[in-house]
Amino acid sequence: MTRTVIESKTKTVVIGFDEPFCVIGERINPTGRKKLSAELELGDFSTIERDALEQVACGAMVLDVNSGAVFTNKMAEDPRYADNNFVEPPLMRDLITRIQAITDVPLCIDSSVPGALQNGLEAAEGRPLLNSVTGEEERLELVLPLVKKYNVPVVAISNDDTGISEDPEVRFAVAKKIVERAADHGIPAHDIVVDPLVMPIGAMATAGQQVFALIRRLRDELGVNTTCGASNISFGLPHRHGINAAFLPMAITAGMTSAIMNPMRVAEMEAIRAANFLMNHDANGSQWIAFSRIMDAVEGGATFAQASQASQDSGAGRGGRRRRRA
């Protein structure tokens, strides 16, 4: 049975076919968050720290940490800041250190800059998830040796030097190539978490069926765990959280075992909690019952983050929330 083990200093999260769905919080990401980039440029980590705590309270089991900031003011003074290879490595180290100091969930080190991945791997305690390798030759040769050296699991995105194919057969073939290339480096399939790439259904009507079929094949034929940027499915559509909240249980039924997503959205988290229960990954429904009290509080006027924090502080559902493996 495929089990991808991710660890912080004190906690273990297992991504697997027989495990509750793994929610990887996506919010620690300055890409497209101009205000956040500006704060980080000034050495202000307060938003990052709040995002980390709130995501964990809302149910994130792993936190993705992306260092893709643009330091506009520094760039004007020093042209080296125009190069992400210069900006991201020290920023990744700082982000990991800060977040690790205030939370105990495992981290996912997310960058396209090899130096940032390296610094993240050095700074992270435990066994972080590396995000990501692709089927591009250069990426394979840069990232797989890091995966092997640090003995960590890695997200494998199904695009290659020809780009992102709209043909699911090609995306499956790319995933297969990455798994095989990893094996050449001595990396087992259970340490590869494939992202089959989710297209927006607003642009491609077959996108849902395509990804469900791909997830099933990745599970049945390659035996790998899967993840995706879940909200991409609803890009550009009205009431997109309703689409996301149906997509996640459907993908879980097809065999998807994790997603990189916003855990602060109650509709999506409700769908995942219900799907866990329906997949028999919530013993006695204790997680659902704890979550339903949070929903009661939300209906009473609290924000989801507040209600989740209050539930966490009271220790509700603590027993089942996270399996601890010392």
Added chain:
Amino acid sequence: MTRTVIESKTKTVVIGFDEPFCVIGERINPTGRKKLSAELELGDFSTIERDALEQVACGAMVLDVNSGAVFTNKMAEDPRYADNNFVEPPLMRDLITRIQAITDVPLCIDSSVPGALQNGLEAAEGRPLLNSVTGEEERLELVLPLVKKYNVPVVAISNDDTGISEDPEVRFAVAKKIVERAADHGIPAHDIVVDPLVMPIGAMATAGQQVFALIRRLRDELGVNTTCGASNISFGLPHRHGINAAFLPMAITAGMTSAIMNPMRVAEMEAIRAANFLMNHDANGSQWIAFSRIMDAVEGGATFAQASQASQDSGAGRGGRRRRRA
């Protein structure tokens, strides 16, 4: 490709693997609705008529019509009213006639009384769905000849003379027996809509996985359409509409093609509309976009029934709402 064709005088609904999910409205059912039984006893059909119109406005594609009323006052005067074989046949005829006069969707004739099924079949225009046959010998021999004589599709419930088995293998075997027995009567598999029986996950932790696996087998091995009483999955649980709203997309992913359910619940209908879009059964997302306007109105304070009725009156999404086959 399996297609179960249900018709009213003017409309055709197809249950099928390549069709939008078929919502069968469950509300026209006096069982357990004491006030409704009392109204029907006085010949008052106003609640029935309102339920019919509101369910159709909210998105019911077929209306289930159950005649299981208990006429307490008449019973006190005339002991024949204690027998459902006396009460239901004329009531079914009246219900069908009344509902047919004000709506144009196909009907599902729902009774355990053979005389009520017979009267319903005589009163219904078009090609109604018969609900139901079971694997019980007596039911098989009573109902299958009606199905053959009137050339209608039938709901087949997976219990037999030994009751409802908790073992999905047994429930599959019962479904298979009904399909085979129907074939002996000259009834094709595409006219059998199997209800694999949904158990509450609150009582049986494996109930979700069990029914998903059963639906896949019924589809792959018997080639039949499926239905279920969807809300049973969440019986006894808090925030049960959240469970239902995850269950329906999951069952649809497994291959379920219809459900007998309450179409006036916005959470469940939102999940089904999203699942249709994700299964590529909503061309250009036009149904989703029309539905999202209804959700806007609900967020603005309208009831779901009001907002749905207003949308229907304005003709929104009419083009795609129902395929007409003359």
